[in-house]
Amino acid sequence: MRPSSTNAPSASSRISSMSFRVLSFAAIVGMLAACASVPLPPQAPARPPTPASAPAGVQPAPVDGLPPGVITRGRSRWVPVAWSELPGFAGDALHEAWNAWVRSCERPQPPHAALCPEVRRLSIASADEQRAWMTQRLQPYRVEPLQPGAESLLTGYYEPMLDASRVPSAAQQVPLYRLPADSATRRPWYTRQEIDTLPQARAALRGREIAYVADPLDALSLQIQGSGRVRVTEPDGRVSTMRLAFAGSNEQPYRSVGSWLLQQGALRDASWPGIKAWARANPQRVQEMLWSNPRVVFFREEPLTELDAAFGPRGAQGVPLTPGRSIAVDKDSIPYGTPVWLASPGPLLNLNRLVIAQDTGSAIVGAVRADYFVGWGPEAGDVAGRLKQPLAMWVLWPR
The missing domain is CATH 2.40.240.50 (Barwin-like endoglucanases)
Structure with missing residues (x-):
């Protein structure tokens, strides 16, 4: 829908400068939501991932030879992996994504709703505390297409x-x-x-x-x-x-x-x-x-x-979109409100970051397919109009 791409560094810097004030303002919103909450849960060491039970509406893949814990949903197959597989997980500015996550908790979807009290409390936590909590409470699954050869693609909208x-x-x-x-x-x-x-x-x-x-x-x-x-x-x-x-x-x-x-x-x-x-x-x-x-x-x-x-329009989940941290997905493959680790190396943008699935679109079809909300205005439009890159995705599902 938005083909072609150009020079990466200048586009990335424009997005950063364009979104800084937005994200700073949004961080204040998240902090206010957390001020009256109880103290943060104690930090615990990350444990090795164990296969999670199948999410509601998701059936184990009935295919011989697949690893234990593989599940299918819509056009996608979810394969449980270790946290170490997620590129750039140790370096992401998680507080930016936390603003989008808190917004998702305004219209939570099961089973993510049970995590929302903790998500709100952690909106004022450090990145290390947020990462430790994620490794405790969530299981990463690599998203793969059910049909071999299906396209993996990241585009942008604004x-x-x-x-x-x-x-x-x-x-x-x-x-x-x-x-x-x-x-x-x-x-x-x-x-x-x-x-x-x-x-x-x-x-x-x-x-x-x-x-x-x-x-x-x-x-x-x-x-x-x-x-x-x-x-x-x-x-x-x-x-x-x-x-x-x-x-x-x-x-x-x-x-x-x-x-x-x-x-x-x-x-x-x-x-x-x-x-x-x-x-x-x-x-x-x-x-x-x-x-x-x-x-x-x-x-x-x-x-x-x-x-x-300070936010974008409301997406299909019914909550306002956060620039650089909200994506549109194929809702049959990834439910609204799901935290997703996104990796997309490209000449226009080089992305390794936590995003939240909060929207969909008629052109967003397929397991490994996402539309990245860039922001608003001419600079965002220039990036969104050129963004077309390879994509890898991991859904982060409650244990």
């Missing part, structure tokens, strides 16, 4: 920041819509091309406009990401910032405009920056490119408080 007008203007004429009133009774709803060309589709959306942006590719990006931040100019000149959150779609299939351009032989760099460069050079074909993706996303307005602004 929250766009756009300027918009509440009413159409000479510069801003591309509408962003609320969910149509008849969306529940007409499934699938009109395609993108039909919305632009059929009088009955346009009539159904009349009065459903939230705001107008200048660039149809920015509107498409907002729809692909599923949400975004918008600075809206009101008719009286006031400017306010809101979040446009996912409200639904026309339930048409998603088609990548990048893949369409590759099939057309129009470009070789199907990253988002490459797509925008092609559009600037070929304005007469932009409409054709947009229509190649029949899927349209509709939005709802949400206020953006100071606390909301």
